[in-house]
Amino acid sequence: MPERADAARNRRAVLDATERLLAEGGGDHVSLDRVAALAGVGKGTVFRRFGSRAGLLQALLEERSRELREAVAEGPPPLGPGAPVRERLLAFLDGLGAIAERNAVLFAAHEQACAEDKYADPSYRFWHAHLAGLIAAGRPDADADFLAHALLATFDGDLVRHVTTPEDPRHFTRSVQRLALAVLGSD
Amino acid sequence: MPERADAARNRRAVLDATERLLAEGGGDHVSLDRVAALAGVGKGTVFRRFGSRAGLLQALLEERSRELREAVAEGPPPLGPGAPVRERLLAFLDGLGAIAERNAVLFAAHEQACAEDKYADPSYRFWHAHLAGLIAAGRPDADADFLAHALLATFDGDLVRHVTTPEDPRHFTRSVQRLALAVLGSD
DNA sequence: GAAGTAAGCGGACTGTCAGTCCGGTTGGTC
DNA sequence: GACCAACCGGACTGACAGTCCGCTTACTTC
Numbered sequence: 001m002p003e004r005a006d007a008a009r010n011r012r013a014v015l016d017a018t019e020r021l022l023a024e025g026g027g028d029h030v031s032l033d034r035v036a037a038l039a040g041v042g043k044g045t046v047f048r049r050f051g052s053r054a055g056l057l058q059a060l061l062e063e064r065s066r067e068l069r070e071a072v073a074e075g076p077p078p079l080g081p082g083a084p085v086r087e088r089l090l091a092f093l094d095g096l097g098a099i100a101e102r103n104a105v106l107f108a109a110h111e112q113a114c115a116e117d118k119y120a121d122p123s124y125r126f127w128h129a130h131l132a133g134l135i136a137a138g139r140p141d142a143d144a145d146f147l148a149h150a151l152l153a154t155f156d157g158d159l160v161r162h163v164t165t166p167e168d169p170r171h172f173t174r175s176v177q178r179l180a181l182a183v184l185g186s187d
Numbered sequence: 188m189p190e191r192a193d194a195a196r197n198r199r200a201v202l203d204a205t206e207r208l209l210a211e212g213g214g215d216h217v218s219l220d221r222v223a224a225l226a227g228v229g230k231g232t233v234f235r236r237f238g239s240r241a242g243l244l245q246a247l248l249e250e251r252s253r254e255l256r257e258a259v260a261e262g263p264p265p266l267g268p269g270a271p272v273r274e275r276l277l278a279f280l281d282g283l284g285a286i287a288e289r290n291a292v293l294f295a296a297h298e299q300a301c302a303e304d305k306y307a308d309p310s311y312r313f314w315h316a317h318l319a320g321l322i323a324a325g326r327p328d329a330d331a332d333f334l335a336h337a338l339l340a341t342f343d344g345d346l347v348r349h350v351t352t353p354e355d356p357r358h359f360t361r362s363v364q365r366l367a368l369a370v371l372g373s374d
Numbered sequence: 375g376a377a378g379t380a381a382g383c384g385g386a387c388t389g390t391c392a393g394t395c396c397g398g399t400t401g402g403t404c
Numbered sequence: 405g406a407c408c409a410a411c412c413g414g415a416c417t418g419a420c421a422g423t424c425c426g427c428t429t430a431c432t433t434c
Contacts (some may be wrong), residue, residue, distance in 0.1 A: 004430055007382065028302070031420060042384030047422065108303065115215070115299060116345045146350060146362040153340040158303045163333060175333040182369050191401060191410065218391060229413030234393065376434095383428070391420080399412065404405105 007049070013039040014046055018060055027109030027157075032056070054113040061110055062123060064103055068095045069123075072130055085138040086184065090177050092130065093151075097173030100160045108157025127152060138184045147183050151176065194236070200226040201233055205247055214296030214344075219243070241300040248297055249310060251290055255282045256310075259317055272325040273371065277364050279317065280338075284360030287347045295344025314339060325371045334370050338363065 003011070017039035021030045032053055036043040050056040068079075077083035078091040100107055111118060118124055131148035154176055163172050190198070204226035208217045219240055223230040237243040255266075264270035265278040287294055298305060305311055318335035341363055350359050 004381065006430065010383085026303075032422085033420075036384090043386095043422085044384055044424080045382080048382075053421065112299070112302060116213075116295065116348075118345060119349055143362055143365065147366065149346055149350070150337070150341045150362075150366055153343055153346060154337045156340055156343075158305060159336055159340060161303075162306055163336070172333075175330055175337075178330065179334065179337055179370070182372065183366070185369065186373075193401065194411065197412085219393085220391075223413090230393085230415095231395080231413060232411080235411075240392065378432085379430105380432105381428105381430085384426100386424095388423075389421095392418095394417075395415090397413100399410105400408100401410085403407085 010039070010041050010045055011049055013041060014049065014056070015060055015063065018056060022105050022109065027105055027112060030109060052113075054110070054117070057106065057110040057113050058121065058123070060106060061103070064106070065096075065099055065123060068092075068099060069126060071095070085134050086181070089131075089134045089138070089180055089184065092134070093177050093180055094173055096127065096155065097170070097176055100155050100157070101164050101169055101172055104157045104161040104164065106157070107155065107160060111157055124152070135183065142183070151180060151183070154179070197226070197228050197232055198236055200228060201236060201243070202247055202250065205243060209292050209296065214292055214299060217296060239300075241297070241304070244293065244297040244300050245308065245310070248290070248293060251293070252283075252286055252310060255279075255286060256313060258282070272321050273368070276318075276321045276325070276367055276371065279321070280364050280367055281360055283314065283342065284357070284363055287342050287344070288351050288356055288359055291344045291348040291351065293344070294342065294347060298344055311339070322370065329370070338367060338370070341366070 014035060017035050018030060021034055021038060032043060032046050035056070036046050039046075046056065050059055071079040072092060072095075074080060078087040079095060083091070114121055128148050131151055132144040135142060135147050136144035160172050163175065165171065201222060204222050205217060208221055208225060219230060219233050222243070223233050226233075233243065237246055258266040259279060259282075261267055265274040266282060270278070301308055306315075315335050318338055319331045322329060322334050323331035347359050350362065352358065
């Protein structure tokens with residue numbers, strides 16, 4: 001059974017309102033009262049739809065990264081399967097880095113809201129599994145699981161914001177790519 | 188003018204109470220109401236002394252890491268000045284890793300409370316400056332500033348908890364050390 | 375197009391928290 | 405022992421996440 005028309009409309013309105021609040025005032029400016037008011041819906045609607053504050057941010061994040069996820073899973077190389085490990089890793093970090101740079105505030109708010117459940121988050125698990133797979137393929141002797149966590153830890157929203165400037169908006173991505181190459185080793 | 192006797196007593200009681208609450212119930216179990224109640228003081232006392240929730244956790248963290256900070260700044264090698272970069276880096280990560288492994292819950296709670304001010308925190312700035320200095324000395328061509336942030340990002344309390352098991356309590360530290368060596372390069 | 379119904383809706387309500395404030399108390403000093 | 409500045413406690417505020425339930429409405433069926 002498809003979503004009812006008013007439900008779909010409200011879903012969109014809530015996501016848009018969240019986005020606007022994030023843009024205009026930082027992560028803790030986004031209270032669910034405010035989101036509901038700006039979206040023109042009741043608070044109950046926000047919770048029925050998204051479950052919690054974390055769920056709302058997660059949904060927004062999922063929307064921003066769906067394209068990358070699909071490209072990684074079944075798109076053409078170098079993002080998708082088939083390219084050499086090194087190219088695929090760089091392409092992936094380029095994609096995820098771009099999302100992080102454009103959505104650093106959202107990343108930060110999401111981390112804050114998820115707290116310790118971060119490692120259970122389906123998006124996180126997907127990125128981690130992909131990274132760990134690439135690292136394991138490139139360096140079978142390494143602790144791919146930990147290294148994947150370490151690389152993802154650099155995507156901390158506050159760190160991204162801290163190193164990103166208007167003059168050099170891709171600085172973060174390039175830095176992470178260099179780090180990843182170092183991890184993979186030069187052989 | 189030294190601290191008044193009752194003030195010093197209360198300060199100790201509050202820190203101890205915070206520690207006990209952290210141990211028994213995770214980071215969000217530690218509300219300042221509870222801390223005050225368990226310490227047997229009023230809530231106002233906690234705030235006058237520590238300023239905020241973040242300040243309280245910061246003070247506890249500072250207490251746990253003072254020894255390492257002093258050893259790094261002016262102790263004997265390999266922690267203190269004088270040892271070769273590589274040894275000094277490994278010794279430092281060994282020390283900080285040990286603290287993180289023993290205080291993962293505190294680390295996580297502190298990060299949560301600091302939120303975006305994390306990079307202004309004096310402890311963080313000290314560790315970062317030290318790491319960046321070592322990396323710059325070992326690899327003048329690298330982006331030491333970013334790499335230091337990246338290494339410190341792995342000290343995320345939840346990540347430490349996630350990879351630390353009773354069977355292998357130093358797993359985290361060894362992993363970070365290997366990562367640091369990779370960053371420094373094998374030349 | 376009318377009637378039935380389940381899904382959806384809103385916003386008042388609850389419990390909890392960080393942080394403030396101020397009248398009363400007490401440790402240190404002379 | 406008397407004075408006072410520093411300190412104390414806990415009631416108070418404002419804001420928040422999350423719940424609940426009586427009302428409304430979009431779709432279905434005939």
